[in-house]
Amino acid sequence: MPSVIEVTDLRKSYGGRAVVDGVSFAVEEGEIFGILGPNGAGKTTTVECVEGLRVPDGGRVRVTGYDPVADHEKVARVLGAQLQQSELQAKFTVREALELYAAFYPRSADWRPLAERLGLTDKLGTRFGKLSGGQQQRLFIALALVGDPRVVVLDELTTGLDPRARRDTWQLIEDVRASGVTVLLVTHFMEEAQRLCDRIAVIDKGRIAALDTPAGLIRRSAGATVISFTPSAPLDERDLAALPALASVAYKDGRITLSGTDETVDAVITLLARHHITARQLRVVDATLDDAFLDLTDDNNRTPEEAA
Numbered sequence: 001m002p003s004v005i006e007v008t009d010l011r012k013s014y015g016g017r018a019v020v021d022g023v024s025f026a027v028e029e030g031e032i033f034g035i036l037g038p039n040g041a042g043k044t045t046t047v048e049c050v051e052g053l054r055v056p057d058g059g060r061v062r063v064t065g066y067d068p069v070a071d072h073e074k075v076a077r078v079l080g081a082q083l084q085q086s087e088l089q090a091k092f093t094v095r096e097a098l099e100l101y102a103a104f105y106p107r108s109a110d111w112r113p114l115a116e117r118l119g120l121t122d123k124l125g126t127r128f129g130k131l132s133g134g135q136q137q138r139l140f141i142a143l144a145l146v147g148d149p150r151v152v153v154l155d156e157l158t159t160g161l162d163p164r165a166r167r168d169t170w171q172l173i174e175d176v177r178a179s180g181v182t183v184l185l186v187t188h189f190m191e192e193a194q195r196l197c198d199r200i201a202v203i204d205k206g207r208i209a210a211l212d213t214p215a216g217l218i219r220r221s222a223g224a225t226v227i228s229f230t231p232s233a234p235l236d237e238r239d240l241a242a243l244p245a246l247a248s249v250a251y252k253d254g255r256i257t258l259s260g261t262d263e264t265v266d267a268v269i270t271l272l273a274r275h276h277i278t279a280r281q282l283r284v285v286d287a288t289l290d291d292a293f294l295d296l297t298d299d300n301n302r303t304p305e306e307a308a
């Protein structure tokens with residue numbers, strides 16, 4: 001089956017500066033695909049090219065086989081885009097906004113069950129400006145879904161929400177996917193990306209620094225696993241330095257902290273057993289997507305070409 005979204009060698013410059021510099025990825029039907037990257041990395045520019053809101057300087061974008069610029073109407077029928085806050089007037093009520101947006105689409109979903117599903121039924125008469133942050137985001141999701149799209153683009157949806165509202169929104173995004181809609185999600189939040197996304201493209205300085213599952217990205221991070229312990233007897237530093245896949249080793253107050261991979265952990269356990277040394281207060285901690293992100297977007301680290 002062809003991909004729902006295909007982006008190939010996308011390029012966009014402003015004032016001679018490339019802000020999207022050869023980005024390629026494909027989003028498959030039913031996926032939650034994340035775009036993650038530091039401020040100014042080119043995330044919004046990329047998704048706005050997918051939405052047909054910006055015209056690429058180079059490369060190819062297809063949404064269900066259509067060009068978002070040349071076939072804008074066809075793309076608008078299959079793609080639900082989340083509005084930016086500033087695009088909805090504060091005096092609109094929830095009902096007016098839903099009715100207005102439903103009228104844009106020939107094949108709109110009945111907005112009433114949608115409002116019910118998103119917990120907006122008792123807010124229909126409330127003006128947009130009087131809704132809480134979480135309620136506003138729920139309305140944005142409803143407006144993005146009102147055209148009954150196959151794919152929905154959500155950009156920084158949970159920014160500014162408190163932790164509970166953010167978690168509620170995550171559940172909604174999972175529900176959206178469960179209903180058969182493909183989701184392209186732009187986010188700053190690692191926890192959000194780790195929890196929701198099937199695959200993530202990490203964008204840095206206009207290029208894809210890595211594209212993988214959350215677990216795959218974490219595995220790529222240099223010190224994916226950290227093991228620390230206090231040995232019952234001294235260990236030979238040369239034995240430690242020779243451990244497989246070792247990224248770092250540190251000694252402090254009799255405690256040893258190693259970072260590496262599962263292979264390093266297995267080898268250190270074997271090493272300890274061989275020397276009949278007990279590891280006191282042994283702790284093994286997996287790296288998070290946060291660690292992988294910092295690793296992948298670190299200037300001193302590998303180049304995007306190396307990472308790809």
Ligand SMILES: Nc1ncnc2c1ncn2[C@@H]1O[C@H](COP(=O)(O)OP(=O)(O)OP(=O)(O)O)[C@@H](O)[C@H]1O
Pocket residue numbers: 014015019037038039040041042043044045046
């Ligand atoms: N219309 C424009 N004119 C000039 N420069 C722009 C324009 N749009 C974006 N840029 C610049 O392009 C770069 C990438 O912006 P973009 O909004 O795509 O990044 P982003 O990854 O979404 O960032 P953020 O996480 O901060 O929203 C930024 O340096 C931005 O200032």
